[in-house]
Amino acid sequence: MTTFYEFQKRFPDNAACLEHLMNVRYGGTEIDCPKCGRHGKFYPMRTQLGYVCQFCGHHIHPCAGTFLHRTHTPLHKWFFAMFLFSTSRHGVAAKELERQLGVSYPTALRMAHLIREHMTDVDGENPLDGDVEADETYVGGRKRGVGRGYRKHKAVVFGMVERDGDVMAKVVPDVKRRTLEPIIRENVEEGSTVHTDELRSYLSLEKAGYTHRTVNHSEGEYVNGDSHVNAVEGFWSRLKNSIRGTHVHVSKKHLAKYVKEFEYRYNRRKETHRIFADLIAQF
Numbered sequence: 001m002t003t004f005y006e007f008q009k010r011f012p013d014n015a016a017c018l019e020h021l022m023n024v025r026y027g028g029t030e031i032d033c034p035k036c037g038r039h040g041k042f043y044p045m046r047t048q049l050g051y052v053c054q055f056c057g058h059h060i061h062p063c064a065g066t067f068l069h070r071t072h073t074p075l076h077k078w079f080f081a082m083f084l085f086s087t088s089r090h091g092v093a094a095k096e097l098e099r100q101l102g103v104s105y106p107t108a109l110r111m112a113h114l115i116r117e118h119m120t121d122v123d124g125e126n127p128l129d130g131d132v133e134a135d136e137t138y139v140g141g142r143k144r145g146v147g148r149g150y151r152k153h154k155a156v157v158f159g160m161v162e163r164d165g166d167v168m169a170k171v172v173p174d175v176k177r178r179t180l181e182p183i184i185r186e187n188v189e190e191g192s193t194v195h196t197d198e199l200r201s202y203l204s205l206e207k208a209g210y211t212h213r214t215v216n217h218s219e220g221e222y223v224n225g226d227s228h229v230n231a232v233e234g235f236w237s238r239l240k241n242s243i244r245g246t247h248v249h250v251s252k253k254h255l256a257k258y259v260k261e262f263e264y265r266y267n268r269r270k271e272t273h274r275i276f277a278d279l280i281a282q283f
Protein backbone atom coordinates (compact mmCIF):
# COMPACT_ATOMS: atom_id res chain seq x y z
CA MET A 1 0.00 0.00 0.00
CA THR A 2 1.84 3.08 -1.18
CA THR A 3 -0.78 5.64 -2.15
CA PHE A 4 -3.00 7.74 0.04
CA TYR A 5 -5.96 6.59 -2.05
CA GLU A 6 -5.26 2.94 -1.19
CA PHE A 7 -4.80 3.79 2.46
CA GLN A 8 -8.06 5.72 2.65
CA LYS A 9 -9.94 2.94 0.91
CA ARG A 10 -8.58 0.25 3.21
CA PHE A 11 -8.79 2.27 6.46
CA PRO A 12 -11.56 4.83 6.03
CA ASP A 13 -12.37 5.19 9.73
CA ASN A 14 -11.71 4.06 13.32
CA ALA A 15 -13.91 0.98 12.89
CA ALA A 16 -11.82 -0.34 10.00
CA CYS A 17 -8.61 0.16 12.00
CA LEU A 18 -10.08 -1.56 15.05
CA GLU A 19 -11.27 -4.48 12.96
CA HIS A 20 -7.78 -4.80 11.55
CA LEU A 21 -6.36 -4.98 15.09
CA MET A 22 -8.96 -7.57 15.99
CA ASN A 23 -7.91 -9.64 12.97
CA VAL A 24 -4.20 -9.34 13.69
CA ARG A 25 -4.41 -9.99 17.42
CA TYR A 26 -7.36 -12.38 17.77
CA GLY A 27 -7.68 -13.88 14.30
CA GLY A 28 -10.96 -12.20 13.36
CA THR A 29 -14.37 -11.37 14.77
CA GLU A 30 -15.70 -14.93 14.64
CA ILE A 31 -13.66 -16.73 17.26
CA ASP A 32 -13.84 -18.94 20.34
CA CYS A 33 -14.77 -16.63 23.19
CA PRO A 34 -11.98 -16.58 25.81
CA LYS A 35 -14.65 -16.26 28.54
CA CYS A 36 -17.59 -18.60 27.70
CA GLY A 37 -15.67 -20.75 25.24
CA ARG A 38 -18.40 -20.76 22.60
CA HIS A 39 -17.58 -20.11 18.99
CA GLY A 40 -19.45 -17.06 17.82
CA LYS A 41 -19.45 -13.55 16.58
CA PHE A 42 -17.95 -10.54 18.34
CA TYR A 43 -19.68 -7.25 17.66
CA PRO A 44 -18.06 -3.81 17.76
CA MET A 45 -19.06 -1.78 20.82
CA ARG A 46 -20.66 1.60 20.31
CA THR A 47 -18.91 3.67 22.90
CA GLN A 48 -15.53 1.99 23.34
CA LEU A 49 -12.76 0.63 21.16
CA GLY A 50 -13.83 -2.93 21.79
CA TYR A 51 -15.79 -5.97 20.72
CA VAL A 52 -18.40 -7.91 22.65
CA CYS A 53 -19.22 -11.66 22.61
CA GLN A 54 -22.68 -12.41 21.18
CA PHE A 55 -23.33 -15.03 23.88
CA CYS A 56 -21.86 -13.88 27.19
CA GLY A 57 -21.19 -10.19 26.59
CA HIS A 58 -17.46 -10.58 27.24
CA HIS A 59 -15.44 -7.55 26.08
CA ILE A 60 -12.28 -7.70 24.02
CA HIS A 61 -10.18 -4.56 23.62
CA PRO A 62 -7.85 -5.17 20.68
CA CYS A 63 -5.67 -2.16 21.58
CA ALA A 64 -4.92 -3.39 25.10
CA GLY A 65 -1.27 -4.20 25.55
CA THR A 66 -0.20 -2.21 22.50
CA PHE A 67 1.05 1.36 22.20
CA LEU A 68 -2.42 2.26 20.92
CA HIS A 69 -4.03 1.57 24.27
CA ARG A 70 -5.48 4.44 26.34
CA THR A 71 -4.70 7.03 23.76
CA HIS A 72 -6.98 10.01 23.24
CA THR A 73 -5.95 10.23 19.63
CA PRO A 74 -8.35 8.46 17.27
CA LEU A 75 -7.12 5.12 15.95
CA HIS A 76 -7.52 6.33 12.41
CA LYS A 77 -5.00 9.13 13.04
CA TRP A 78 -2.53 6.59 14.40
CA PHE A 79 -2.88 4.47 11.29
CA PHE A 80 -2.51 7.53 9.10
CA ALA A 81 0.60 8.54 11.05
CA MET A 82 2.09 5.06 10.48
CA PHE A 83 1.21 5.37 6.83
CA LEU A 84 3.05 8.71 6.65
CA PHE A 85 6.09 7.16 8.33
CA SER A 86 6.11 4.32 5.86
CA THR A 87 5.76 6.42 2.72
CA SER A 88 8.25 9.12 3.59
CA ARG A 89 11.77 8.48 2.36
CA HIS A 90 13.59 10.13 5.21
CA GLY A 91 11.28 10.04 8.16
CA VAL A 92 8.61 12.35 9.47
CA ALA A 93 9.24 15.31 11.74
CA ALA A 94 6.75 15.88 14.55
CA LYS A 95 5.89 19.26 12.96
CA GLU A 96 4.76 17.44 9.86
CA LEU A 97 2.56 15.05 11.88
CA GLU A 98 1.06 18.01 13.72
CA ARG A 99 0.13 19.64 10.42
CA GLN A 100 -1.12 16.53 8.61
CA LEU A 101 -3.10 15.03 11.50
CA GLY A 102 -4.35 18.19 13.13
CA VAL A 103 -3.04 17.20 16.56
CA SER A 104 -1.07 19.30 19.06
CA TYR A 105 2.71 19.40 18.83
CA PRO A 106 3.26 17.44 22.09
CA THR A 107 0.86 14.78 20.83
CA ALA A 108 2.66 14.63 17.49
CA LEU A 109 5.98 14.30 19.29
CA ARG A 110 4.70 11.47 21.44
CA MET A 111 3.18 9.68 18.45
CA ALA A 112 6.42 9.93 16.49
CA HIS A 113 8.37 8.40 19.38
CA LEU A 114 5.94 5.55 19.84
CA ILE A 115 5.87 4.77 16.14
CA ARG A 116 9.69 4.77 16.01
CA GLU A 117 9.73 2.37 18.95
CA HIS A 118 7.21 0.18 17.17
CA MET A 119 9.41 0.16 14.05
CA THR A 120 12.28 -1.14 16.16
CA ASP A 121 10.10 -3.89 17.60
CA VAL A 122 8.90 -4.96 14.16
CA ASP A 123 12.43 -4.98 12.76
CA GLY A 124 13.54 -8.58 13.21
CA GLU A 125 17.30 -8.69 13.43
CA ASN A 126 19.08 -11.51 11.71
CA PRO A 127 22.79 -11.77 12.35
CA LEU A 128 24.99 -10.34 9.61
CA ASP A 129 27.49 -12.56 7.84
CA GLY A 130 29.85 -12.79 4.87
CA ASP A 131 31.74 -9.53 4.39
CA VAL A 132 30.72 -7.12 7.10
CA GLU A 133 31.99 -3.57 7.48
CA ALA A 134 32.04 -2.06 10.95
CA ASP A 135 32.65 1.60 11.64
CA GLU A 136 31.90 4.35 14.10
CA THR A 137 30.83 7.93 13.47
CA TYR A 138 29.97 11.11 15.38
CA VAL A 139 26.57 12.75 15.05
CA GLY A 140 25.03 15.98 16.31
CA GLY A 141 26.47 18.66 18.57
CA ARG A 142 28.42 21.57 17.17
CA LYS A 143 28.58 21.71 13.41
CA ARG A 144 32.24 22.48 12.84
CA GLY A 145 35.53 21.60 14.40
CA VAL A 146 38.07 18.86 14.80
CA GLY A 147 39.56 16.81 17.59
CA ARG A 148 38.42 15.81 21.01
CA GLY A 149 36.68 19.06 22.05
CA TYR A 150 34.53 18.89 18.99
CA ARG A 151 33.65 15.26 19.55
CA LYS A 152 32.74 15.78 23.18
CA HIS A 153 29.37 17.27 22.22
CA LYS A 154 28.57 14.60 19.71
CA ALA A 155 26.99 11.19 20.06
CA VAL A 156 28.81 8.10 18.85
CA VAL A 157 26.97 5.79 16.49
CA PHE A 158 28.37 2.36 15.77
CA GLY A 159 27.29 0.59 12.58
CA MET A 160 27.79 -2.70 10.81
CA VAL A 161 26.83 -3.32 7.19
CA GLU A 162 26.72 -6.67 5.47
CA ARG A 163 27.79 -5.97 1.88
CA ASP A 164 24.63 -6.11 -0.27
CA GLY A 165 22.72 -6.90 2.90
CA ASP A 166 21.33 -5.36 6.03
CA VAL A 167 22.59 -2.71 8.37
CA MET A 168 22.68 -2.77 12.16
CA ALA A 169 23.39 0.56 13.85
CA LYS A 170 23.10 1.92 17.36
CA VAL A 171 24.13 4.77 19.58
CA VAL A 172 26.97 3.72 21.88
CA PRO A 173 28.57 5.41 24.90
CA ASP A 174 32.12 5.24 23.52
CA VAL A 175 34.35 3.43 21.03
CA LYS A 176 36.19 1.26 23.52
CA ARG A 177 36.81 -2.39 22.76
CA ARG A 178 34.63 -3.52 25.66
CA THR A 179 31.75 -1.56 24.13
CA LEU A 180 32.13 -2.45 20.45
CA GLU A 181 33.33 -6.03 20.51
CA PRO A 182 30.28 -7.49 22.31
CA ILE A 183 28.01 -5.76 19.77
CA ILE A 184 29.94 -7.35 16.93
CA ARG A 185 29.84 -10.77 18.61
CA GLU A 186 26.13 -10.44 19.15
CA ASN A 187 25.26 -9.35 15.62
CA VAL A 188 27.83 -10.85 13.26
CA GLU A 189 28.11 -14.61 12.63
CA GLU A 190 31.38 -16.11 13.78
CA GLY A 191 33.71 -16.82 10.87
CA SER A 192 32.61 -13.74 8.92
CA THR A 193 35.12 -11.28 7.54
CA VAL A 194 34.95 -7.98 9.39
CA HIS A 195 36.38 -4.90 7.70
CA THR A 196 37.22 -1.94 9.91
CA ASP A 197 39.52 1.04 10.14
CA GLU A 198 42.59 0.80 12.38
CA LEU A 199 40.90 1.74 15.62
CA ARG A 200 42.56 -0.23 18.43
CA SER A 201 39.18 -1.45 19.67
CA TYR A 202 39.03 -3.85 16.76
CA LEU A 203 42.43 -5.44 17.27
CA SER A 204 41.20 -8.60 18.96
CA LEU A 205 38.57 -9.54 16.40
CA GLU A 206 40.71 -12.38 15.07
CA LYS A 207 40.82 -13.85 18.55
CA ALA A 208 37.04 -13.53 18.72
CA GLY A 209 36.65 -15.84 15.72
CA TYR A 210 36.52 -13.44 12.79
CA THR A 211 38.72 -12.78 9.82
CA HIS A 212 39.74 -9.17 10.34
CA ARG A 213 40.77 -6.84 7.52
CA THR A 214 41.69 -3.23 8.08
CA VAL A 215 41.78 -0.05 6.06
CA ASN A 216 44.24 2.62 7.08
CA HIS A 217 42.41 5.92 6.74
CA SER A 218 45.11 8.04 8.29
CA GLU A 219 47.51 7.18 5.48
CA GLY A 220 44.95 7.98 2.82
CA GLU A 221 44.57 4.33 1.96
CA TYR A 222 40.83 4.03 1.46
CA VAL A 223 40.89 0.81 -0.46
CA ASN A 224 43.23 -1.98 0.51
CA GLY A 225 42.51 -4.75 -1.96
CA ASP A 226 38.89 -5.57 -1.27
CA SER A 227 39.14 -4.24 2.23
CA HIS A 228 37.20 -1.02 2.43
CA VAL A 229 34.40 0.41 4.48
CA ASN A 230 32.59 2.16 1.63
CA ALA A 231 29.25 0.52 2.34
CA VAL A 232 29.11 1.65 5.95
CA GLU A 233 30.36 5.11 4.97
CA GLY A 234 27.55 5.31 2.42
CA PHE A 235 25.15 4.49 5.21
CA TRP A 236 26.62 7.23 7.42
CA SER A 237 26.23 9.87 4.77
CA ARG A 238 22.61 8.89 4.15
CA LEU A 239 21.88 8.88 7.85
CA LYS A 240 23.40 12.35 8.32
CA ASN A 241 21.66 13.74 5.25
CA SER A 242 18.39 12.39 6.48
CA ILE A 243 18.82 13.93 9.92
CA ARG A 244 19.72 17.27 8.36
CA GLY A 245 16.79 17.09 5.96
CA THR A 246 14.11 16.11 8.46
CA HIS A 247 15.08 17.42 11.85
CA VAL A 248 16.45 20.78 12.85
CA HIS A 249 18.06 19.27 15.89
CA VAL A 250 18.20 15.73 17.21
CA SER A 251 19.01 15.49 20.90
CA LYS A 252 21.27 12.70 22.10
CA LYS A 253 18.27 11.25 23.86
CA HIS A 254 16.23 10.89 20.69
CA LEU A 255 19.09 10.04 18.39
CA ALA A 256 19.03 6.38 19.44
CA LYS A 257 15.45 5.95 18.22
CA TYR A 258 16.13 7.95 15.12
CA VAL A 259 19.10 5.76 14.19
CA LYS A 260 16.95 2.66 14.65
CA GLU A 261 14.23 4.16 12.47
CA PHE A 262 16.76 4.93 9.78
CA GLU A 263 18.23 1.43 10.00
CA TYR A 264 14.72 0.05 9.53
CA ARG A 265 14.09 2.21 6.45
CA TYR A 266 17.49 1.35 5.02
CA ASN A 267 16.97 -2.39 5.42
CA ARG A 268 13.69 -2.12 3.55
CA ARG A 269 14.95 0.26 0.89
CA LYS A 270 14.27 -2.25 -1.89
CA GLU A 271 10.77 -3.08 -0.69
CA THR A 272 9.36 0.16 0.66
CA HIS A 273 5.87 -0.95 -0.33
CA ARG A 274 6.07 -3.50 2.49
CA ILE A 275 6.80 -1.05 5.29
CA PHE A 276 3.24 -0.13 6.12
CA ALA A 277 2.10 -3.74 5.84
CA ASP A 278 4.86 -4.71 8.28
CA LEU A 279 4.00 -1.94 10.72
CA ILE A 280 0.38 -2.98 10.97
CA ALA A 281 1.07 -6.72 10.96
CA GLN A 282 2.13 -7.06 14.59
CA PHE A 283 1.14 -5.22 17.71
Ligand SMILES: [Zn+2]
Nearest residue numbers: 033036053056
Ligand atom coordinates in the same frame (compact mmCIF):
# COMPACT_ATOMS: atom_id res chain seq x y z
ZN1 LIG B 1 -18.51 -15.36 25.35
